[in-house]
């Protein structure tokens with residue numbers, strides 16, 4: 402039985418003594434163009450000390466770490482204000498996909514550069530007409546004499562502007578779910594253009610990606626032709642898992658809000674009540690996270706509710722910044738962090754599957770309720 406307190410102490414000491422590259426900040430799941438250099442150096446340092454790809458098998462350089470250890474590491478990174486890896490898509494989504502479905506050659510080629518932070522991947526799933534209903538996607542991959550030719554458009558592709566490869570879900574036939582296939586796409590292939598989208602907080606982390614006559618070799622296919630949906634579900638499941646583990650950073654933000662409320666003189670009884678209610682929700686979230694960790698089972702229903710609870714709580718915390726700052730939310734640059742959180746909080750209940758879709762998943766797959774009418 403692992404000793405959680407001892408693991409936490411070890412990780413805490415490691416993070417405290419780790420040299421931080423100039424310009425490193427806790428940028429979250431995805432670095433901007435400006436974050437990449439510091440993020441890469443930080444990731445390399447973590448890799449050299451065995452702290453990246455914690456959930457990967459040892460034969461691919463991972464640590465085969467328990468869910469407890471992964472949780473503690475995520476929490477301690479949040480507490481220390483550092484990212485826990487260069488970008489989430491590469492390590493948490495693409496790694497497990499390649500390990501489970503990739504050929505030996507693909508695993509040899511791609512896993513080590515991800516582990517070391519040398520190559521970044523972007524998730525090329527969503528399209529203008531296919532988000533929640535992802536299987537409605539229209540980007541086509543057609544067989545050619547040398548491999549595949551891809552045409553279509555993706556959108557909201559996080560990190561695409563800084564990515565070396567894309568994990569592309571494309572249509573290889575007419576049947577909605579059964580004719581989707583997964584590909585590894587070099588982002589510098591002729592025919593690919595990436596247009597950054599500017600977010601509400603003025604940062605630019607996601608992008609539109611246009612694919613026009615992009616030629617891929619046969620070895621770009623991951624898994625079998627028609628296995629894309631099965632592979633996508635593995636990637637999306639991992640994404641939900643990762644996004645659910647943010648309780649500690651929310652406690653930190655709650656403290657910042659409280660300090661700001663005192664400084665701005667806005668901590669009246671109404672705001673105090675709202676802040677206390679949110680604080681109680683954070684503890685509920687923290688306990689659910691602990692239950693999921695104790696369960697040790699990555700398919701635990703506790704993980705399914707975590708994404709939903711985390712994103713809605715984070716959004717509500719962000720919204721509270723307006724109550725705390727009052728009109729200063731619009732004009733006071735000293736509180737930029739709070740305003741930023743308020744703005745990006747809107748994305749939480751959309752990314753990685755919207756709250757409505759999470760509720761459908763919980764109702765249908767966890768509680769066994771009747772399927773929604775289509």
Ligand SMILES: Cc1cc2nc3c(=O)[nH]c(=O)nc-3n(C[C@H](O)[C@H](O)[C@H](O)COP(=O)(O)OP(=O)(O)OC[C@H]3O[C@@H](n4cnc5c(N)ncnc54)[C@H](O)[C@@H]3O)c2cc1C
Pocket residue numbers: 523524525526527528529530531532533534556557558559560607748751752753754755756757758761773
């Ligand atoms: C910050 C951020 C980063 C992202 N990164 C990536 C990425 O790297 N790669 C990628 O591929 N995608 C990414 N996405 C896209 C994300 O997965 C989609 O935005 C999400 O799945 C919702 O799809 P949509 O935007 O097309 O909305 P829609 O599917 O059009 O939904 C619109 C509204 O209708 C509701 N709705 C839809 N269907 C149902 C239903 N059956 N029942 C009830 N309500 C429903 C939704 O909940 C939502 O409120 C990112 C999104 C964000 C915000």
